[in-house]
Amino acid sequence: MANSKPKVTLSAAITLDGKIGQKNKQIVLSSKTDKIRVHKLRSKSDAILVGKNTVEQDDPLLTVRYAKGKNPIRIILDSHGTIKNNSKIIKTCKRVPTIIVTSEIISKPNLNRLQKLPIDVIVCGKTQVNITKLLSILSKKGIKTVLLEGGGTLNRSFLKKNLIDEMIIALTPYVLGSKNTVSLFEGMSFPELKTKLPLKLKNVQKSGNEIILNYKI
Ligand SMILES: NC(=O)c1ccc[n+]([C@@H]2O[C@H](COP(=O)([O-])OP(=O)(O)OC[C@H]3O[C@@H](n4cnc5c(N)ncnc54)[C@H](OP(=O)(O)O)[C@@H]3O)[C@@H](O)[C@H]2O)c1
Known part of the structure; x- marks a missing residue:
């Protein structure tokens, strides 16, 4: 019988005080060596999944560039379907497989706009994406x-x-404090x-200056 959910591996780079980012400001925590490690991890994954705020703030490509290998399917959780047409994700969606997951709260115009793009649109959940249903x-x-990249x-x-079945956390040699930061x-x-x-x-x-922590079930 097919497994009812894919294996989920959380991957993140954190500061010594457990932060992953700053609010409304893009910061880079990973070294070049660590980017290579993460991109190898991406190439071995079927899909890579992030939240809407990460796309809005960091405008990531979520592809494999620092290592050789295939791009995973990019999955963005965006309940209202407001991802911008000029985001790198949408600008590259012709060549990199992309799924936008929205909820029933999405407006007709936003749904129409997304459905015209060469992406897969999944409506799953009432006001926010139902992640259990989505995994199934x-x-x-x-x-x-x-x-899962945050x-x-x-x-x-x-x-x-x-x-979460596994966590791979890179502990980086930075501190960010608690104000306007994201844990x-x-x-x-x-x-x-x-x-x-x-x-x-x-x-x-x-x-190097980083410690990679690997937690598993
Ligand atoms: N260091 C790292 O490894 C790393 C990695 C990734 C991101 N980051 C940082 O993390 C920060 C962004 O994190 P964030 O916490 O603000 O936002 P986020 O987790 O990227 O996105 C959260 C948003 O996703 C949408 N969403 C849809 N369904 C959801 C569900 N079931 N559960 C949770 N969210 C759902 C919601 O918006 P809607 O309701 O509008 O859909 C929600 O507000 C940025 O600073 C970024 O740089 C760091």
Whole structure:
């Protein structure tokens, strides 16, 4: 019987104080060596998944460029379907397979605009994307591995629903502080410290000034 959900691997670069970014400002935490590692990881994944804010703020390509290999399918979670036509994702969607996932809250004009593009549009969820349902849809499409590349709000949703099978975290030699920053898992503080991950630390690797932490079930 086919697996009902693809394997989800969360990949992120964090500062020493657990931040992944700054609000409304693009920053680069990864070294060139680390970018090569992440791009190799991308090339081995069927799909790469990010939240709308990451696309709005960083305007990423989400392709494999620092390593050899195929591009994964890019999946953007955008409940209102407001991704800009001049974003790098949309500008490259003819050559890189792309899925935009929206919810039933999307307006007709936004849905029409997206449906005219050479992308796959999935409507899944009432006011926000239902990630459990989405993973089941992706599984039916033959997607077996998903690289979850943030940001913090989306990571939190996956953590909350216990959908993360593996985490590969690059600990970088920076600090960002708490004001206007984005945490690895954004949102309300967890009620208790014992909100521990159902994952175990399996490997630690030093790479230049970075430490790669690998947690698995
Ligand atoms: N260091 C790293 O490795 C790394 C990687 C990626 C991003 N980042 C940083 O992370 C920051 C962005 O993170 P963010 O937390 O602001 O936003 P995000 O996680 O990128 O995007 C969140 C948005 O995705 C949409 N979404 C749709 N369905 C969702 C669901 N079920 N659960 C959660 N979100 C859903 C929501 O917008 P709608 O309701 O409009 O759909 C939500 O506001 C940026 O600073 C970026 O640079 C860092």
